[in-house]
Amino acid sequence: MRTVKPFLCASKHLAPLRWLSKPRNCSNAARASSGEKNKGVSDSFRRQVASGPRFQDFIKSPPVTLAVNCEHTDEHYLSEDLGLLGDARKVYFETYGCQMNVNDTEIAWAILQKKGYQRTADLKQADVVLLVTCSIREKAEQTIWNRLQQLTAMKKKRLKTNSPVKIGILGCMAERLKTELLEREKLVDVLAGPDAYRDLPRLLAAATAGGQQASNVLLSLEETYADIMPVQHASQGRSAFVSIMRGCDNMCSYCIVPFTRGRERSRPVSSILEEVRMLSEQGVKEVTLLGQNVNSYRDTSEVQFCGSERTKLSRGFSTVYRAKQGGLRFSDLLDLVSRIDPDMRIRFTSPHPKDFPDEVLQLIAERQNICKQIHLPAQSGSNQVLKAMRRGYTREAYLDLVDNIKQIIPDVSLSSDFISGFCGETDDDHQQTLSLIREVGFNVGFLFAYSMRKKTHAFHRLQDDVVPQVKQRRLEECISVFREEAERVNAAVVGSTQLVLVEGESKRSAEDLCGRTDGNMKVIFPKEDVAVQASASNTAPIRGGGYVLVKILSAGSQSLRGRALSHSSLISTPTPSCDGYKKLNLWRDPPTGLKQSRVFFLAHLSAA
Known part of the structure; x- marks a missing residue:
């Protein structure tokens, strides 16, 4: 078969470009006749163009010649839109x-x-x-x-x-x-x-x-607002929130968050450290790291962070998504943030129970300024309900995690979330939730009746079959048991001395001050001058944003009452005892996964 070689030809009659094949047996006479015909048409076309309207005839005014400005300027090419x-x-x-x-x-x-x-x-x-x-x-x-x-x-x-x-x-x-x-x-x-x-x-x-x-209302796969420094309003230098990630990948069947805030993406660690350092310089004494699933943080923004290590989950936990790999993890970030200011408290919320490997727990136990308070959302105590919620764990796995946390951090305070009346929840499921609350012993809880949300897995696949009256009754029972257990847990600290970060004047009495312990419990105490430090004779008034040692005199389910003894600081307060746990020296022997962050931290310091 003979090969046909295509070529492009532009017609002088402004016809579109055409695919033509190589001419076969075409005589010289025929080609000459065709050339004369085209020449006649071409001459006619030129005369029409020459006598027709020009471009200037289609514009209202003649073109203006602009002077060329060759001067250099540092201004942006696009000026500010007024x-x-x-x-x-x-x-x-x-x-x-x-x-x-x-x-x-x-x-x-x-x-x-x-x-x-x-x-x-x-x-x-x-x-x-x-x-x-x-x-x-x-x-x-x-x-x-x-x-x-x-x-x-x-x-x-x-x-x-x-x-x-x-x-x-x-x-x-x-x-x-x-x-x-x-x-x-x-x-x-x-x-x-x-x-x-x-x-x-x-x-x-x-x-x-x-x-x-x-x-x-477009959602983004990249937006973290890393380059925007949040402006606090009347913060008074006490506490601040620092967002470290946005979105959520867990897809719990009841939750609307993945649909309103999008997929998980983590903010670069360098911008987080910069913001925390700035807050420290402003005198902020407590920083809370924020994220919808804060402890699944993973920064892969830099090439040197893209390692091969996979995410380590809590034992007995699973996810609906593929295990993530590479980058600086939450344990690395927590390590770096805690080193910026030893007199600044570090908290984080809201975590998922699946993301508490031992290295995170060991770091919390070791660092004086990382609060010994962990939010551990359970949502239910029933395996049947947990499966319907797509939480990725069983009741037994959750309780094993609680035991592991208490073993590594003996003085830990635990808080949790619970949903009453989820789809298909029976009275037996509800009783299992009550027994879990009693068994763990939380001191703070966030409890709600289930509210179905459109777009969620539950909306498409499950039936909201628990009537509102039953939801409300079960919620009230959960709240009652929660308060009983919280009062019992809080009573254990009566007689102890707690380091309290002062928030300001109590809302109920101008004669009292309020603050929070390391375990995030509210403490009310009289407004009075106290010793500038333990065993000192001179005194000074207590002001918001400072630390004081408070002797706890009584306890309720939601707050403690005490009397201030002296001014203090995180640095000067002895580390709480951790019996049964062998402490690590994180500077010499960091847990697996923290070595890389230590190298980055030192490099960051030298570049600052």
């Missing part, structure tokens, strides 16, 4: 839900402050009202709907006085209910999902200039 500036407009924030929403508020405020907005604590003075919302339960969403009705009434009154106000919804509810929020009586002007806070200036500008609703 339409996005706040022009000193006042923003009022209301924050609902978890600690992550508190941190999101600080991020959103940092972005708006940079654009010239001002913050106000007076709703009447606000030009913009932003609600940072939660979608974890129906009750939380209903609270927002009710608040929107109130704000809409205020908005209508403000229109009559020629001082309009814009209302915005931020966070999880913006993503989950975007259609309802924009269409239901048009209660909001701006919607911004958890990954769209950078777009707030543009959204507010569009809503203000055009008078139309503006929204961005």
Whole structure:
């Protein structure tokens, strides 16, 4: 078979490019005749073009020659869009839900402050009202709907006085209910999902200039706001939240978080250390590391962190996703953060029980400034319910983990989450939950009746078959048992001396101060001058943000009462005894996985 070689030919008659095959038996005479014909057409075409309209005939004015500016400038090629500036407009924030929403508020405020907005604590003075919302339960969403009705009434009154106000919804509810929020009586002007806070200036500008609703609820696989330093509002130098990761991959059947906040992504360790160091310099005495599954943190942002070691899970636990590999893990980050300021407390929330390998527990036990308090969400004490929830563990595995934690950290304080009335829960399942609460002995609990959420696995696959009255009864029984056990656990510290970080004046009495222990228990004690240090004769008043030693005199289920003895610090307070646990010297013999972080830490110090 003969090969045909294609080539491109551009016609002079402006025809499209065509595929042509090599001509076969074409005589010279035929080719000459074709050439003369084409030449005649070409001459005619040139005459038509020459006598026709030119480009200048289609524009309103002649072209202007611009002078070339060859001077060097450091200014950005794209100048600041003046339409996005706040022009000193006042923003009022209301924050609902978890600690992550508190941190999101600080991020959103940092972005708006940079654009010239001002913050106000007076709703009447606000030009913009932003609600940072939660979608974890129906009750939380209903609270927002009710608040929107109130704000809409205020908005209508403000229109009559020629001082309009814009209302915005931020966070999880913006993503989950975007259609309802924009269409239901048009209660909001701006919607911004958890990954769209950078777009707030543009959204507010569009809503203000055009008078139309503006929204961005797109989720991101990369956004961690690592380059934005959150701006705390009236922090008074006591405590701060630091977000280390966003999103969740666990896909528990009852939970909406993976659908409102997206997949897990971890913030680079260098930016976290920078923020913690800055907070330390500002005098902050307690930092809480935040994440939806905070202890599954894994930074793979740098090539040197991309090792081959897989995630180590707690014994007897599993995941619905493939084991993650490489990067700096939570134990590495916790090690690095705890070294920045030995007089700064470190907490973290909210973890998943599956991500507590021994190296994390050993680090908590060893470091003086890592609080001996662990949040360990159980959700249920029934294997049947835990399986339906897709939690990845059994009751027995959970209790084994509790025993392991108490063995490594004998003075640990435990808190937990429980859901009453989940799909298919029987009275026997409920009794197993009550027995788990009694067996573990938590001192703090967060308990709720189940609320089905759209998009979740439970919504598509399970039946919400526990009636509301039964849910409420079981919840009340769980709360009652929880309080009994918390009071018993707290009574064990009566007579002891606890190091307390002072938060400020008690809400119930101006004569008292309040603060929190290492185990995160609230302590109430009289406001009085105490010794500047143990055994000292001179005294000084107690101020918020400082440490004091408090003798515990009585205990309830939710708080302790005592009397301050003296001022103190983390450095000067003896390490609590850890009988039955052989301590490690982490500088000389770090647990497996921490060696790499120590090398990075030293390199980071030398570069700082």
